Amino acid sequence: MKKTVLHIGLDDIDSPEGGCTTHLASILVEELSKEALEFIDYPNLIRLNPNIPWKTRGNGAVALRILVNENSVDRVINKVLHVVEKYIGEFSKEKSQPSAVFLTGNIPSKLRWFSRKTVKDIVPINLAFKVVDKVKAKAISFNGKRGVIGALAAIGEPLDNTDYTFELIAYRVEENYGKPRLIVKESVLKMDKLFGTQTFLNVDYEIGKVLITPHGPDPVLLGIRGENAEIVLEAFKKIKVLEPIERWVIFRTNQATDMHLAEVKYVKEIKPYMSVILKGYVYEKPKTIRGGHVVFSISDSLGDTISCIAYEPTGSFRNIVKQLIPGDLVKVYGGTRPPSPTHGLTINLEKLEILRLAEHIAYRNPKCPKCGKTMKSAGKNKGFKCPNCGFKSKTISKICIKIPRKLRPGLYTPPPRAFRHLMKPLQRYGKEKKTPPKNIIPKWHHP
Numbered sequence: 001m002k003k004t005v006l007h008i009g010l011d012d013i014d015s016p017e018g019g020c021t022t023h024l025a026s027i028l029v030e031e032l033s034k035e036a037l038e039f040i041d042y043p044n045l046i047r048l049n050p051n052i053p054w055k056t057r058g059n060g061a062v063a064l065r066i067l068v069n070e071n072s073v074d075r076v077i078n079k080v081l082h083v084v085e086k087y088i089g090e091f092s093k094e095k096s097q098p099s100a101v102f103l104t105g106n107i108p109s110k111l112r113w114f115s116r117k118t119v120k121d122i123v124p125i126n127l128a129f130k131v132v133d134k135v136k137a138k139a140i141s142f143n144g145k146r147g148v149i150g151a152l153a154a155i156g157e158p159l160d161n162t163d164y165t166f167e168l169i170a171y172r173v174e175e176n177y178g179k180p181r182l183i184v185k186e187s188v189l190k191m192d193k194l195f196g197t198q199t200f201l202n203v204d205y206e207i208g209k210v211l212i213t214p215h216g217p218d219p220v221l222l223g224i225r226g227e228n229a230e231i232v233l234e235a236f237k238k239i240k241v242l243e244p245i246e247r248w249v250i251f252r253t254n255q256a257t258d259m260h261l262a263e264v265k266y267v268k269e270i271k272p273y274m275s276v277i278l279k280g281y282v283y284e285k286p287k288t289i290r291g292g293h294v295v296f297s298i299s300d301s302l303g304d305t306i307s308c309i310a311y312e313p314t315g316s317f318r319n320i321v322k323q324l325i326p327g328d329l330v331k332v333y334g335g336t337r338p339p340s341p342t343h344g345l346t347i348n349l350e351k352l353e354i355l356r357l358a359e360h361i362a363y364r365n366p367k368c369p370k371c372g373k374t375m376k377s378a379g380k381n382k383g384f385k386c387p388n389c390g391f392k393s394k395t396i397s398k399i400c401i402k403i404p405r406k407l408r409p410g411l412y413t414p415p416p417r418a419f420r421h422l423m424k425p426l427q428r429y430g431k432e433k434k435t436p437p438k439n440i441i442p443k444w445h446h447p
């Protein structure tokens with residue numbers, strides 16, 4: 001019997017209050033495991049452009065990839081649709097626009113291009129449908145067509161020539177939705193000690209907060225992010241959980257890879273909602289505005305400037321930003337928000353790389369040549385006078401002094417609690433992968 005690869009993409013199953021696309025995927029994995037088919041990869045969790053205004057929380061879409069007999073494709077698709085329909089009947093909220101997309105065979109380059117664009121930029125719905133037609137995919141929407149963008153994009157990013165990480169997500173039983181998550185904090189700290197180099201974003205030590213548990217009413221109990229599937233499973237076993245676990249699944253994902261960032265050379269290339277890396281000189285020195293956010297601007301080599309902002313939740317990261325002075329050469333990383341009546345196009349800082357520090361020169365009043373005390377201005381263009389001995393001079397001028405910089409060149413990020421899914425933590429630098437895993441661990445999901 002001839003076999004074919006069937007890709008199943010899912011998105012927008014959740015509402016802003018929930019995070020259920022991955023939960024539905026975990027149920028589908030279980031249902032499909034009962035069939036005569038083979039998973040050729042872990043479920044892929046693909047995070048899309050985090051800056052788009054209408055995103056569902058986290059903006060993640062899922063792709064399942066299976067090897068199936070050619071004559072069973074339609075039956076499997078019908079089974080998937082049946083499970084999806086049942087699920088959205090039970091859980092989905094009005095605002096979501098759930099979609100499922102199906103594609104058989106290899107992934108065309110046009111679709112790969114579309115996926116990368118969806119991660120980095122803003123994609124109109126009609127472009128998604130053009131690609132669906134072109135690659136002969138099948139798109140099914142339930143409540144509106146928006147989810148097709150993410151479902152299609154997930155299929156088109158098989159993480160085969162790019163960096164990736166893993167996340168083990170465990171789910172709660174339904175009667176516990178909305179209740180506090182019963183995880184023993186000490187066990188998380190212990191796990192982080194044991195696996196902290198191979199897992200990431202477990203704990204924010206700046207404020208002593210556990211980060212593996214979300215806080216919403218959604219079905220996710222916890223998520224452990226790490227470099228490989230074996231490690232996230234081992235780390236998971238160390239967590240003491242005092243409530244029933246419905247099921248867990250290990251996803252392979254583009255999280256923590258910086259896939260959303262596109263390097264641009266000039267300010268004029270930047271459009272709203274893009275995520276960019278831009279090199280430039282600090283132009284206006286940082287100032288703290290209402291709400292505790294810190295704003296400065298940089299200029300590119302053409303002299304065009306753009307504002308950059310470090311929001312209050314980035315905590316101690318702002319203390320680094322505040323030390324910048326005009327003339328510092330930096331690289332800024334972050335998503336852009338459109339101009340408004342109160343501000344221009346602005347980069348929301350996710351990361352700051354300090355490449356070269358400018359000299360910090362300050363001008364001070366001169367010392368009195370007679371008695372050595374610091375002189376005072378005698379008025380505009382009137383020189384200086386000494387408050388101690390009364391000595392006056394019109395020829396004496398301010399002295400220039402070099403103030404030592406406390407800042408050091410290097411890459412700086414916000415504390416872990418301010419990280420969004422796609423942002424690459426410092427500890428991942430040097431661990432980037434280029435080829436997919438050689439095999440799938442025998443037990444990567446649990447009903």
Ligand SMILES: [Zn+2]
Pocket residue numbers: 368369370371372373386387388389390391
């Ligand atoms: Zn004097």
